[in-house]
Amino acid sequence: MQDSFDVTTLIFLALAVFVIWRLRSVLGQKTGTERSPFKPVDRSQLGKQGAPPADNVVRLPGADRTPPERPAAERDWTGVAEPGSPVARGLESIVQTEPAFDPREFIEGAKAAYEAIVVAFAKGDRKTLRALLSRDVGEGFERAIDERERNKQTVETTFVSIDKAEIVAAETRNRVAHITVRFLSNLITATRDAQGNVVDGNAEAVVEVPDVWTFSRQLGSRDPNWQLVATEAGA
Numbered sequence: 037m038q039d040s041f042d043v044t045t046l047i048f049l050a051l052a053v054f055v056i057w058r059l060r061s062v063l064g065q066k067t068g069t070e071r072s073p074f075k076p077v078d079r080s081q082l083g084k085q086g087a088p089p090a091d092n093v094v095r096l097p098g099a100d101r102t103p104p105e106r107p108a109a110e111r112d113w114t115g116v117a118e119p120g121s122p123v124a125r126g127l128e129s130i131v132q133t134e135p136a137f138d139p140r141e142f143i144e145g146a147k148a149a150y151e152a153i154v155v156a157f158a159k160g161d162r163k164t165l166r167a168l169l170s171r172d173v174g175e176g177f178e179r180a181i182d183e184r185e186r187n188k189q190t191v192e193t194t195f196v197s198i199d200k201a202e203i204v205a206a207e208t209r210n211r212v213a214h215i216t217v218r219f220l221s222n223l224i225t226a227t228r229d230a231q232g233n234v235v236d237g238n239a240e241a242v243v244e245v246p247d248v249w250t251f252s253r254q255l256g257s258r259d260p261n262w263q264l265v266a267t268e269a270g271a
Contacts, residue, residue: 111124111128111131113127113139115140116139116140116143116203117139117203117206122205122206123203123204123205123206126205126206126207126208126215127139127203127206127215129206129207129208129213130206130208130213130215130255133208133211133213133255133256134255134256139203142203142215142262143201143202143203143217145262146201146215146217146249146251146262147198147201147219149168149251149262149264150198150201150217150219150221150247150249151195151198152164152168153165153168153169153264154193154195154223155193155195156168157177157180157181157191158191158192158193158225159191160181160184160185162178162181165177165178167261168261168263168264169263169264170252170263170264170265172265173263173264173265173266173267184227187229188229188230189227189228189229189230189235190227190228191225191226191227191228192224192225192226192227192228192239193223193224193225194223194224194225195221195222195223196221196222196223196224196242197221197222198219198220198221198222199220199221199222199244200218200219200220201217201218201219201220202217202218203215203216203217204216204217204218204248205250208255211254211255211256212252212253212254212255213252213253213255214250214251214252214265215250215251215252215262216248216249216250216251216266217248217249217250217251218246218247218248219245219246219247219248219249220244220245220246221244221245221247222242222243222244222245223242223243223245224238224239224240224241224242224243225237225238225243226238226239246269247267247268247269248267248268248269249264249266249267249268250264250265250266250267251263251264251265252265
C-alpha cells in the first residue's frame with residue numbers, strides 16, 4: 037500500500053510539473069504585438085492649466101467648434117413699455133445698475149405718491165410734501181400754499197380714482213434715474229374763500245385730470261424713496 041501511494045504521488049507531481057512548464061513556455065514568449073506598459077502622463081509636460089499635451093488629449097467630435105453665444109434674455113416689459121423703445125432702453129439702464137428694480141412696483145408706488153402729494157397740497161401739509169418733493173418743486177408748492185393762506189382760501193380735494201399711470205420716459209444720467217409718468221385721475225376739487233364760497237373748481241363734479249410728473253432717485257443710494265422733480269399739466 038505504501039509503495040502504491042508513493043508511485044501515485046510521483047505520477048501526479050510529474051504531471052503538475054509538465055503542465056506548469058508548458059504554460060510558461062507559452063505565456064512567457066513575446067510575439068511583437070504586445071501593448072507597451074502603461075505610462076502615466078509626465079506632469080512636467082502639463083500646460084499652465086494642468087492639461088496634458090495635445091498628443092494625450094482625446095477630442096470628442098465637434099470639440100473644435102466654438103459653441104454659439106446665447107443671446108441675452110429679453111426682459112418682459114409687457115404692460116410697461118414696448119420692447120426696444122426708448123422707455124424700455126431707459127428702464128434697462130436702471131436695471132443694469134439696480135437689478136432689483138421692478139418698473140411695475142415703481143408704477144404702484146408712483147400712484148400712491150401722486151395721491152399723497154395732491155392730498156397734502158390741498159391740506160397745506162408742508163411736512164409730507166418736503167419728504168416727497170425735490171427742493172425746487174417743494175419751494176413751488178410752498179409758495180402756492182403761502183399765497184392761498186394769505187388769501188384765506190382753502191382747497192377741498194377728493195380722489196375718485198386713478199384711471200391710468202404709465203411710464204412715458206426713462207433715463208439714467210450720472211447714476212441718477214429719471215422716470216416720467218403720465219397720470220389720468222378723476223378728482224372732485226374746489227377752492228373756497230374765507231366765506232366758504234367756491235372760487236375755483238366744483239365741489240360736486242368729478243373732473244378728469246391729466247398730469248405728467250417726473251420722479252428721480254440716486255441709484256445705489258440706501259434711501260429707496262423717489263422724489264418728484266418736475267410737474268406739468270398733461271394733455
